[in-house]
Amino acid sequence: MYAYTDFDDKFLAERNAQFRAQVERRIDGSLTEDEFKPLRLMNGLYLQLHAYMLRVAIPYGTLNGAQMHKLADIADKWDKGYGHFTTRQNIQYNWPELRDVPDMLDALAEVNMHAIQTSGNTIRNVTADHFAGAAADEIADPRPVAELIRQWSTDHPEFQFLPRKFKVAVSGARHDRAVLKAHDIGLQIVERDGLRGFEVIVGGGLGRTPMIGKVLYDFVPSADLLPTLEAIVSVYNLLGRRDNKYKARIKITVHENGIEDIRARVDARYKLIRPQFTGIDQQMLARIEADFAKPAFVSKSLGAYESAYTNDPVFRAWVDTNLTDHAAAGYAIVSISLKAHGATPGDATSAQMREMADLAAEYGHNELRISHEQNVILPHVHRADLPALHARLKEAGLGTANIGLISDIIACPGMDYCALATARSIPIAQEIATRFDDLKLEHDVGPLKIKISGCINACGHHHVGHIGILGLDRAGVESYQITLGGDGTENAAIGERAGPGFSADEIIPAIERLVMAYLDLRTAREETFLETYRRLGLAPFKAALYPEAKANAA
Amino acid sequence: MPKDFKPSVITANDLLVGDVVYLDGLTWVRDLAQAEVLTDEADAEIRLLEASARTAEVVGVYLIPVETAKGTTQTIHFREAFRATGPSNYSHGKQERI
Numbered sequence: 001m002y003a004y005t006d007f008d009d010k011f012l013a014e015r016n017a018q019f020r021a022q023v024e025r026r027i028d029g030s031l032t033e034d035e036f037k038p039l040r041l042m043n044g045l046y047l048q049l050h051a052y053m054l055r056v057a058i059p060y061g062t063l064n065g066a067q068m069h070k071l072a073d074i075a076d077k078w079d080k081g082y083g084h085f086t087t088r089q090n091i092q093y094n095w096p097e098l099r100d101v102p103d104m105l106d107a108l109a110e111v112n113m114h115a116i117q118t119s120g121n122t123i124r125n126v127t128a129d130h131f132a133g134a135a136a137d138e139i140a141d142p143r144p145v146a147e148l149i150r151q152w153s154t155d156h157p158e159f160q161f162l163p164r165k166f167k168v169a170v171s172g173a174r175h176d177r178a179v180l181k182a183h184d185i186g187l188q189i190v191e192r193d194g195l196r197g198f199e200v201i202v203g204g205g206l207g208r209t210p211m212i213g214k215v216l217y218d219f220v221p222s223a224d225l226l227p228t229l230e231a232i233v234s235v236y237n238l239l240g241r242r243d244n245k246y247k248a249r250i251k252i253t254v255h256e257n258g259i260e261d262i263r264a265r266v267d268a269r270y271k272l273i274r275p276q277f278t279g280i281d282q283q284m285l286a287r288i289e290a291d292f293a294k295p296a297f298v299s300k301s302l303g304a305y306e307s308a309y310t311n312d313p314v315f316r317a318w319v320d321t322n323l324t325d326h327a328a329a330g331y332a333i334v335s336i337s338l339k340a341h342g343a344t345p346g347d348a349t350s351a352q353m354r355e356m357a358d359l360a361a362e363y364g365h366n367e368l369r370i371s372h373e374q375n376v377i378l379p380h381v382h383r384a385d386l387p388a389l390h391a392r393l394k395e396a397g398l399g400t401a402n403i404g405l406i407s408d409i410i411a412c413p414g415m416d417y418c419a420l421a422t423a424r425s426i427p428i429a430q431e432i433a434t435r436f437d438d439l440k441l442e443h444d445v446g447p448l449k450i451k452i453s454g455c456i457n458a459c460g461h462h463h464v465g466h467i468g469i470l471g472l473d474r475a476g477v478e479s480y481q482i483t484l485g486g487d488g489t490e491n492a493a494i495g496e497r498a499g500p501g502f503s504a505d506e507i508i509p510a511i512e513r514l515v516m517a518y519l520d521l522r523t524a525r526e527e528t529f530l531e532t533y534r535r536l537g538l539a540p541f542k543a544a545l546y547p548e549a550k551a552n553a554a
Numbered sequence: 555m556p557k558d559f560k561p562s563v564i565t566a567n568d569l570l571v572g573d574v575v576y577l578d579g580l581t582w583v584r585d586l587a588q589a590e591v592l593t594d595e596a597d598a599e600i601r602l603l604e605a606s607a608r609t610a611e612v613v614g615v616y617l618i619p620v621e622t623a624k625g626t627t628q629t630i631h632f633r634e635a636f637r638a639t640g641p642s643n644y645s646h647g648k649q650e651r652i
Contacts, residue, residue: 027570029610047613049637050647052572080646095646098570344643415633416641424636426643476631 001062001367002147002291004112011155012109015116019043020102027098042122042160044115045101048419054093054101055118056108060128060146060170061089061370061377068357068368070111072350078104083353085338085346087410087459088167089127089370090118094417116154121162123153123233129171129178130371133292134333134379136325140189140196142170142178144289145225148281152226159233163240164248166233167205174490179372181213181492182206182464184250185232190219197221202232202262203254206458210494211251214259216266222285227277231270235262295365297328300384308387315390317443318401323386326379332386334364334378335371336393337400337408341437345411345429346374355396363389372461373410375403405442406450406515407433410461414454414471415478421454423471423478424504428452431508436515445515448529451486464488466530467514468495469507480507482514484541485533496538498545510545517544559595560619563627564605565637566612574637574648575612577605582612584648586627586638591620 004012019039026036040046044055056071063071071091075083078100079093086092096104108114118125126146133141149168153159159166171178172189180186186201197219204213220228239257241247247256254262308315324333336356339345348356356376360368363385369377381389393399402408409432412418414425429452436442451465455472462468468483479501486495502510515529521540522532533541563586564577575582576589583589592598598617606615621628629635640647 033609033613047567047572049633050573050640051567080644094641097572347643415636416643424642426641430643473633478632 001064001143002059002112002288008112009109012114015043015114015155016102016105016109019105023098023102038120041119042117043101043105044118045096045098046119046419048094048417049415050417051095052098052101053417054096054104054115055086056091056093056113056115057118057125058089058091058113058370059150060126060132060143061130061372062128062132062143063368063370065357065361065366065368067111067113068353068360070107070113072353072357074104074107075350075353077107082347082349084344084413085348085370085374085376087372087374087412087461088125089130089372090125091370092413094413119165120160121164121166123149123156123159123162123166123168126150126153127167127169127178127183127372129173129176130369130373130375130377131177131324131333131379132172132369133294134326134331135173135175136327137175138173138327139191140172141292142172142187142189144285144292145187145189145198145222146170147288147291148226148285149229151284152229152281159237162233162237163242164245164250166236166250168229176488176490176492177371179461179464179488179492180204181490182210182461182488183213184236185229186213187225192219195221198225200228200232203251203259204492205249205251206461206463207249208246208456208458209252209255210458210463211255212492212494213251214254216259216263223279223282224274226281227270227274228266230273230277231266234269234273235265239265294328295367295380297331297380298382299330300382302330302383305383305386308390312387314394314399314401315387318390318399319386321401321405321443322403328380330382330384332381332383334381334386334389335403336376336378336398337402338375338398339402339408339433340397340400341402341407341433342430343433344426345409348376352396352398355392356398359389359392373408375408402433402442404447404449406436406445406448407442408449409433410449410451410465412453412455412459414452414460418454420457421471422456422473423454423480425452425454425460425469425471428469428471428480428504428507432511435508435512439512441515441519444525445519446525446528448515449488450511461488462486463494464492465495466533467511469511472501474501478504480504482507482510482545484514484538485530487530498538498542499549500546513544513547514541517541559598560630561591561593561622562598562617563589563591563620564598564602564615565589565618565634566605566615569609569611569613577601584651586620586629589627591622591627592617 453460483495
């Protein structure tokens with residue numbers, strides 16, 4: 001993976017020293033809060049309901065063992081012994097004190113990590129397919145170009161005060177696991193006539209006004225990518241609406257001006273700036289690509305694995321649920337669930353972080369990934385090592401076999417932590433997971449993505465949940481609105497609102513009625529919830545959600 | 555017609571720790587029960603302005619309406635109830651000390 005150069009180290013040290021001085025000036029009264037707030041946000045520091053929160057970037061979701069160990073150390077030394085992995089491949093610490101944050105940033109710098117541009121109206125952490133570099137369905141590893149974009153966008157002088165935040169995601173696989181079409185820019189690696197390039201999607205986003213991204217260019221050669229991105233962001237920077245925060249994202253700019261108009265403007269801007277890109281970016285990319293060379297895969301006997309698979313039903317359930325095909329023979333991609341039934345989605349204790357780091361070192365070529373679905377991935381594990389790995393995971397409370405199932409819920413922090421939230425998300429996720437675990441139904445129900453947001457900003461991606469739940473404040477009471485049929489993959493779709501909201505007490509039984517209706521409606525076990533919904537539409541699910549309305553109409 | 559003024563408490567977050575504080579006289583306290591309940595609207599507005607000027611101590615000063623009927627100060631909105639206790643997934647925040 002990418003290792004910082006002397007330039008990177010020096011840049012980060014300087015930036016951290018600047019922030020340390022800014023914190024000191026805030027504390028001694030030389031800076032007002034109005035002056036300090038944009039400075040702390042640029043460095044990932046929020047003030048939430050109960051405390052400050054530090055959001056640390058995990059670029060394109062990739063970590064090594066030493067970095068994960070450092071995240072654990074920071075959790076113990078300056079927080080409450082845990083961290084929260086987010087839907088944008090970041091980690092958040094919920095309890096730091098202001099004076100400690102500069103030390104936390106210095107500790108992160110020791111392992112090539114930072115919190116720069118994890119907030120503010122800037123280009124945010126570049127996310128990627130969490131199976132990048134390992135997936136069997138991959139054309140190319142998206143991380144080198146994601147790293148190039150990170151370097152280009154970090155402290156980019158033209159893009160520090162955009163109309164609004166700006167999110168970029170990259171995938172190199174045929175199956176979209178990075179929710180490309182819900183990003184300001186989504187980049188899909190494609191090949192044409194043997195040439196590597198990118199499909200460039202713009203104007204996607206969730207939040208208040210959800211939009212599916214539109215294809216701006218179906219093929220941009222690799223060498224032209226950075227000037228293309230610069231042209232797009234530059235056009236948005238001038239054209240984006242600064243008069244209205246709710247209309248300031250590029251999705252609205254694209255929607256209001258039309259994709260053809262945006263394309264014409266980007267083309268014009270591109271012509272102007274293309275000569276400035278003299279190929280240095282491509283030389284840098286080549287160096288970065290060398291850092292992402294595949295590990296040295298080995299060949300081992302699969303006897304122990306096969307015998308465990310046959311004889312141990314718990315191991316078998318975990319293998320069948322939590323593994324994904326790897327490009328290399330004999331290997332598997334292991335998803336470690338941070339969704340034990342009843343636990344907070346995305347939270348890991350410092351002890352769990354250390355165990356995952358050690359397991360990555362012992363069995364996984366020292367690599368870890370964070371998924372936008374708030375789980376941890378060991379991307380390169382030989383199947384021969386799976387029985388030993390699984391035993392260790394179980395011991396650490398990390399052996400839950402529920403990836404892609406009903407209890408593998410995305411939930412934003414909601415009103416338990418977030419100052420913007422209008423209702424809680426975490427307890428709803430905990431109760432749904434616990435309920436379906438009690439019913440022993442989740443493996444029977446099969447693939448089903450529930451996504452919960454505690455406000456309209458949609459950090460919990462509820463619009464693209466097969467079942468989406470949005471928590472709102474209705475006259476001083478928490479109320480939960482259900483959307484159905486959303487999809488965050490290459491077939492992206494925004495979920496359809498099912499009807500009036502449910503109270504916190506009513507929402508779990510409502511979800512249960514919905515799932516029971518699906519079990520009755522599906523043609524076969526193989527027909528997933530989403531497929532059944534697409535075949536039948538909203539009506540039968542609505543009838544299950546609102547039985548009293550049906551009774552009244554009869 | 556302006557809305558009826560409800561008995562209120564001044565709240566903010568502490569600058570250094572970030573935790574929720576309430577105003578009692580001139581002192582910031584951690585416990586809502588110790589907060590001074592303001593019953594006069596004009597007085598509350600002046601006190602809010604004064605408190606907002608204490609930027610070296612706190613961030614984000616505002617008034618919250620409270621209920622005092624049962625002899626103790628209680629929040630009305632659920633958001634303030636969470637601020638007064640802590641998150642519901644762990645026993646962290648103010649509830650740790652209770």
